[in-house]
Amino acid sequence: MKIPTISIPITQIPLQKNIQLFLKREDLIHTHISGNKYWKLFYNINSYIDQNPANLFIITFGGAFSNHIAAVAALGKEFQLKTLGIIRGDELQDKWQENPTLKLAHQNGMDFRFVSREEYKNKEKLTQILEKEFPHALIIPEGGTNKDAVEGIKFMLTEETKRFDYLCSAVGTGGTIAGISKFAKENQKILGFKVVDDQSLYNKVSELSTKNNFELIEAHDGKYGKITDENIRFINDFKQKYRIQLDPIYTGKMMKKLFELIEEDYFPAGTKILAFHTGGLQGISGANELLKKQNRRLIDIN
Numbered sequence: 001m002k003i004p005t006i007s008i009p010i011t012q013i014p015l016q017k018n019i020q021l022f023l024k025r026e027d028l029i030h031t032h033i034s035g036n037k038y039w040k041l042f043y044n045i046n047s048y049i050d051q052n053p054a055n056l057f058i059i060t061f062g063g064a065f066s067n068h069i070a071a072v073a074a075l076g077k078e079f080q081l082k083t084l085g086i087i088r089g090d091e092l093q094d095k096w097q098e099n100p101t102l103k104l105a106h107q108n109g110m111d112f113r114f115v116s117r118e119e120y121k122n123k124e125k126l127t128q129i130l131e132k133e134f135p136h137a138l139i140i141p142e143g144g145t146n147k148d149a150v151e152g153i154k155f156m157l158t159e160e161t162k163r164f165d166y167l168c169s170a171v172g173t174g175g176t177i178a179g180i181s182k183f184a185k186e187n188q189k190i191l192g193f194k195v196v197d198d199q200s201l202y203n204k205v206s207e208l209s210t211k212n213n214f215e216l217i218e219a220h221d222g223k224y225g226k227i228t229d230e231n232i233r234f235i236n237d238f239k240q241k242y243r244i245q246l247d248p249i250y251t252g253k254m255m256k257k258l259f260e261l262i263e264e265d266y267f268p269a270g271t272k273i274l275a276f277h278t279g280g281l282q283g284i285s286g287a288n289e290l291l292k293k294q295n296r297r298l299i300d301i302n
């Protein structure tokens, strides 16, 4: 069974200003294979299935709360593929059951190998070892970003998305925004909201996209994964007002920064903006557990 293409609704976010803002709800694809993950894995996995119809085995990398790990595990279950997650942090070896992302990934059939943070940094070496051990496996990089992933992002762009002046997405490893940039129409401007403080991202996106129609905007609050009280307030207010759940690591940060830009009149009157809701909602329960331990306000989920 191969991964099918799916069509996704676009919802308007009504604003008081003369700016039209819409969200493309890639988060609705699937609870755990949501948004950009689905499309980044689309060609990677389908071409692997074409080449290896038997003994399908997928290996990938991620941190303890990774949306990508959650997506690969859920995809494995859905499409009967064996999966192995190489997880950052050997301290998790004995307590991964306490982590909601890893617990669910395991329920979805994923096995784990925990590696030290030091070892994890050298993914090239880790990949070489894995290639020797599992010569028939498909090894997908952290965050799923590679050339096939960029190609898969073209399915996020449709006839309907052509009418927007700006296309926006959160940026982690850069594959999603590279795909949007590569497949956008010539007159469209692309804004990537960086949730990680990585200065090498511009060159990486540029290389993957082969275009320079994009701009990257800092939206990371200093560090990847940092959840400020303002982020939580914004996500909860947004949910109350528009009945749409955002996540605290990617889409919440993008929308908060996008609202600030709209407020500062960054966009000329009449601009039509489309932001992609790339999912990540599985990360909320893990985030709330951390917030609970810190006696802080939680992200509303009902």
Ligand SMILES: Cc1ncc(COP(=O)(O)O)c(C=O)c1O
Pocket (backbone or CB within 6 Å): 035, 036, 037, 067, 068, 143, 145, 170, 171, 172, 173, 174, 175, 176, 177, 247, 250, 251, 278, 279, 280, 281
């Ligand atoms: C919810 C969500 N949004 C956006 C991104 C950013 O995607 P990319 O890593 O391709 O930049 C990710 C990471 O895959 C993600 O999990």
